[in-house]
Amino acid sequence: MSNYYHELAAKLFDDIEKDTADSAGVSRPAYSDIETRTLAYLEAFAKENGLASCSDAAGNLIFSRPENIDAKEYILIGSHADSVPQGGNYDGLAGIIAGLLCLLKASETSATFKHPVKVMALRGEESAWFGPCYISSKALLGQLSADELSSKHKSDGRTLREHMEAVGIDTAPIAEQKPLLASEEVLQYIELHIEQGPLLVEKKIPAAVVSGIRGNFRHKRIRCVGEAGHSGAVPRAYRKDAVMAFADLMTRLDESWLTILQKGNDLVLTSGMMGTEPAKHAMTRIPDEVGFSLDIRSQSSHVLEAMKLMLRGEMATISLDRGVRFEMDEEHSVAPALCDPQIVEGLSEAMQATGREPFVMASGAGHDAAVFANSGIPTGMIFVRNRNGSHNPLEAMEISDFMVGTEILFQYLTE
């Protein structure tokens, strides 16, 4: 894409960053006036550039070339306008701007879309504000639960429903779980997003095609309970050391992880929060309790099921070996969402056509795309290289990489 689009993209990112700046990074709360202002800015830009736009029943904005705004069969390019508190500017916003640039370029060149294209700027994707994630896409597809609708804002304690109504959304049909989108009209859902991991940076590749979104199962706090004792006075054979048992478990899970990867399967595994009990632990006290979280993700539901069994099995063996017990908390799980193989193929061909070796990778983080994919809409994603992860002010996408991703998208839509 020409330098013109590069500069246009830079200006759009800059303007919105300035308008939504926080003491660090940007804050565009879900269903807030700031989010509404970002949508209004995008709508004004679209109108100035001859594009059509309209709102939907979930408060999202839809853009298209004027002749396509009422199309009954279309490809939907979607991404979210909100950010986490003090987040980066690109997570979400990049996908909307990429879609808008594709519409503009199609208007200004002789290229034509294979199918009508609509671009959707979604509200409320981030879980940071109310707890639930993918709020808008769930609402559109009639999947927002009563619990989610009555979840409370992290700061002001008002419910999601109140916040939705405050920005003008009629929440009655959402509460009744009526689909607000005619999903049979959506031929495909495509989302461009910054990569939230380091793979493209490490591999020196500006953009990639996504094969699917990892599902996961999570435990917020599993307890490993052993027995306290004097650190100097209890021989190894009589210990029930919860820290040693936890170390065993992590080492064994790590070994299984390596084996699973070596066999070509997908897996990531994290214990992000763990520790002995500050109220009773001491340097000279054999630790009788460790609490720890687990977050296990894979693109394959078979791998996730195998890991659930593996986890129970290792815990059972370690309990016998070490004289400890593991107390599980509630398991939360999300099914993996596979991208449509034909779309993956098509996006790979588009990548090739723009002069780059196709690269396909899994998405570890969740996206609105997962909701569309799991609702039966053929779905695809493009990742753009990005440094320093996301959900923090250091998030760093190069506009030139963004243009590579946008070019792949444009190529896919027109070829």
Place this chain on the structure above:
Amino acid sequence: MSNYYHELAAKLFDDIEKDTADSAGVSRPAYSDIETRTLAYLEAFAKENGLASCSDAAGNLIFSRPENIDAKEYILIGSHADSVPQGGNYDGLAGIIAGLLCLLKASETSATFKHPVKVMALRGEESAWFGPCYISSKALLGQLSADELSSKHKSDGRTLREHMEAVGIDTAPIAEQKPLLASEEVLQYIELHIEQGPLLVEKKIPAAVVSGIRGNFRHKRIRCVGEAGHSGAVPRAYRKDAVMAFADLMTRLDESWLTILQKGNDLVLTSGMMGTEPAKHAMTRIPDEVGFSLDIRSQSSHVLEAMKLMLRGEMATISLDRGVRFEMDEEHSVAPALCDPQIVEGLSEAMQATGREPFVMASGAGHDAAVFANSGIPTGMIFVRNRNGSHNPLEAMEISDFMVGTEILFQYLTE
């Protein structure tokens, strides 16, 4: 020993427990009026029973048969009168009462001691009150440092020196590190103490001979520093996961531990306090920091030196494997204290002579005996079976087991 001594011991333990009871267990703070009261109670009992007594320059009480109070060559039976806050009644006190019973029995029977015997009720052994441990024995041997003397009480913030003076001790010679005890007069130092681990309970043995006191090296907080990242988005190969690195380290140390034990060497190893950083950890964030303590003990200084090297070596390998770094804090170490082989032999023979299979074991916890042993005084210890560890109100020694230990001591002193 006859039922008379059994009941006498029970009464002494009971009286002192009642006098020093706290809301849970007993509290006999080092260099406090309560500790002074316990010494005064014991002195009154000794006098009533025809024993001689005197104070020493460190505020300890010495008991003996009247003809031995000025003996210039003697065996010293020592133990401490203080307890930890809300501790058990037997830790320390058992050794004093055992000594007193031996003096009484020698007075009341025809048995004669091989050497004159003095029994010392020591003050201030527990580190819980001021930080330093073995305060009285260090003071007696001219080894209490200026830092230790100016350490502050855990509750009132007054220094150890002030507390010593408040109970009538002249601290000037202690500050000058002048020995207050003519150590060349002490032929042997013998201490009876409850076992603070579960070995005798597990082995169903009422008492044991101690081979030595484990030395140790300790780290209060080592940091393992990796790199944060999105738990779903960073593949295994690009992670610098501090929790996985910590688990590796503990698993490898545990493997070395097992090997060292299998070769017949002595070792215990504990990470009693560890965890990710609550200020920044999250279930979906790859942990970039783990802090952990280490307490590694052995009777062998060679094993301790080997473990120091092993620790550094494993950390270096894991740093390479995992892309993390380990930041060491200051190392604190205490040399192992070996009991005198002839005393171990003699106490074993005494155990045999009282009709029990000799059993020799290491002491994992530290004792005043370590200070005497490391000052060149031939030292021995007897352990008495005790449930539930020590330093807590659940500490549980049976008087009948205590009588077995006291009998071994009496046999040793007279035979």
